[in-house]
Amino acid sequence: MFKIKNLHVSIDEKKILKDFNIDIKPGELHVIMGPNGSGKSTLTHAIAGKESYQVDSGDILLNGKSILDLDPEERVGEGVFVSFQYPTSLPGVNNVYFLKEAVNSIRKYKNQDEISSVDFMKKIKSKISEVDFDESFINRPVNEGFSGGEKKRNEILQLLMMEPSVAVLDETDSGLDIDALKTVAQGINTYRNSKRSIILITHYQRILDYLDPDKIHILIDGTIVKNGGLELVDMLEKKGYKWILEEKI
DSSP states (O other): EEEEEEEEEEEETTTEEEEEEEEEEOOOEEEEOOOSSSSSHHHHHHTTOOOSSSSEEEEEETEEEOTTTHHHHHHHHTTTTEESOOOOOOEEHHHHHHHHHHHHHHHHTTTOOOOOHHHHHHHHHHGGGGGTOOGGGOOOOOOOOHHHHHHHHHHHHHHHHOOSSSEEEEEEEEEEEOHHHHHHHHHHHHHHHHHHHEEEESSSSSGGSSSSSSEEEETTTTTTEEESSHHHHHHHHHHHTHHHHHHHO
């Protein structure tokens, strides 16, 4: 479904990701954890196709097809959704317009007819309750004046509307109070099904209390150094990353 093979990524000739590998089957949720500076955000940008992140070698495959030669918009069309740690505000562009354009761009890429305004409004009204928004939010400019929690919930609304094959969620739980955290987790669980794959990047255990991850990966210095289950998270909560770093010595 979604596979990253031997990926090496540099920024300004500085190597950040080094021989990164992950293989996510349909329906699986994989969690990536690691200390600051380990390469988590670099991974997110490389998957999204941001120009300044140079892929030196390796590959990123969706359904067996490399996406490295695709521009960011084409990657979205193929079914890749990336949410970033710091969502961008779009003054003057309301959520309804932005989401309808996004949905129709994906449909156009797939040679499908545009969604009608009536069907779109039915769909978005059915999704906003999943993220605990009232209808006024969909008429507000994208993330303009939103609290941190509202921005994160708005990203989950985008996820639910765009229905990608794979979702890469970079610190979607950062800065959330307990109510917003539960809402975001609920949205992720609503999106998840047997055909979709999820990468969740996080620093904290708390969101995992509301999800059911299949695998946990520990990323240090650009390389996955440990794979396992929730027992790895328990160890991190008790010991931090020091014990893993000591094992590497």
